Amino acid sequence: EAQVTQNPRYLITVTGKKLTVTCSQNMNHEYMSWYRQDPGLGLRQIYYSMNVEVTDKGDVPEGYKVSRKEKRNFPLILESPSPNQTSLYFCASSLTSGYLQETQYFGPGTRLLVL
Amino acid sequence: QKEVEQNSGPLSVPEGAIASLNCTYSDRGSQSFFWYRQYSGKSPELIMFIYSNGDKEDGRFTAQLNKASQYVSLLIRDSQPSDSATYLCAVNWRDTGTASKLTFGTGTRLQVTL
Numbered sequence: 001e002a003q004v005t006q007n008p009r010y011l012i013t014v015t016g017k018k019l020t021v022t023c024s025q026n027m028n029h030e031y032m033s034w035y036r037q038d039p040g041l042g043l044r045q046i047y048y049s050m051n052v053e054v055t056d057k058g059d060v061p062e063g064y065k066v067s068r069k070e071k072r073n074f075p076l077i078l079e080s081p082s083p084n085q086t087s088l089y090f091c092a093s094s095l096t097s098g099y100l101q102e103t104q105y106f107g108p109g110t111r112l113l114v115l
Numbered sequence: 116q117k118e119v120e121q122n123s124g125p126l127s128v129p130e131g132a133i134a135s136l137n138c139t140y141s142d143r144g145s146q147s148f149f150w151y152r153q154y155s156g157k158s159p160e161l162i163m164f165i166y167s168n169g170d171k172e173d174g175r176f177t178a179q180l181n182k183a184s185q186y187v188s189l190l191i192r193d194s195q196p197s198d199s200a201t202y203l204c205a206v207n208w209r210d211t212g213t214a215s216k217l218t219f220g221t222g223t224r225l226q227v228t229l
Contacts, residue, residue: 035219040123042221043159043203058216090158103149104217106158 002027004107006091012113013081021076021110023091031094032074033058033104034066036087043090049074081114088112117142119206121220129228134191136223138204141185147207148180148187153222154200162202163189194227201225 004025013019025032033048035058045058049068063085065077074093078085091107118141128134136150147166151159165171165178165187177190187206191198201222209215 033217040221043219045216048216103161103164106160109156109158 002105004091004093004105006089006107006110008110009108010111012115014115015082016080019078019081019112021078021089021091021112023074023076023107024072025074025091025093025105026072027093027095027105028071029093029105030071030096031104032068033092034064034074034076035090035092036060036085037090037109038087046076046089081112083114086112086114117145117206117208117216117218119204119218119220121202121204121223123221124224125226126223127226127228128194130194130196132194134194134198134225134227136189136191136202136204136225138187138189138206138220139185140187140204140206140218142206142208143182143185145185145206145208148178149205149207149217150176150178150187150189151203151205151219152200153203159203191225194225196227196229199225199227 007022030051034046035043037043044060046064047066049055089110092104094104095102120139149164150162153159163178165180171178175192179188201224203222204220205217
């Protein structure tokens with residue numbers, strides 16, 4: 001089954017404790033992206049990757065890191081989480097990043113609470 | 116900053132009626148437009164995309180695009196209680212180089228009443 005998976009689905013942590021949220025897709029997609037969703041602010045892009053070893057900042061990259069060592073995986077790293085990073089996070093992928101962008105497929109989401 | 120505007124709602128329509136959801140965008144160069152549906156606590160799922168001016172129909176859903184007015188809408192005919200969700204409008208535009216970006220509106224919450 002074609003899908004985007006994320007782990008963990010729910011996470012409660014404390015300020016400053018490094019964490020990683022994994023994202024994996026099995027559709028051989030080149031383009032992957034991370035979003036956060038907050039009430040009243042909608043989906044905002046954190047980072048994206050056009051292909052292996054190619055990543056770039058989205059609209060709200062502060063406090064986050066990413067890497068793309070393999071085509072299928074795109075982990076999101078919070079080196080020192082803070083309470084303002086409490087949010088619902090989605091990973092998404094699409095075939096390419098062409099201008100008439102193909103459909104983005106979303107993972108199930110990771111709900112993060114930073115105390 | 117590219118902007119996509121939607122009325123947050125809730126938009127309440129009776130079962131069987133037509134629901135009309137609207138979206139405006141700021142980037143006149145935007146070329147592709149998407150409607151996603153998101154149930155509470157779930158991930159967005161694509162309903163329709165549209166590239167050309169005019170109407171595009173898929174079952175009970177019709178997307179309408181007017182690039183001159185920078186306006187895109189989604190009509191849902193014969194609304195069902197299962198259509199109750201938040202509908203996200205997304206607009207694609209070219210970023211630096213060859214990358215394109217997708218900007219989402221904050222969504223319109225639709226409630227279909229019995």
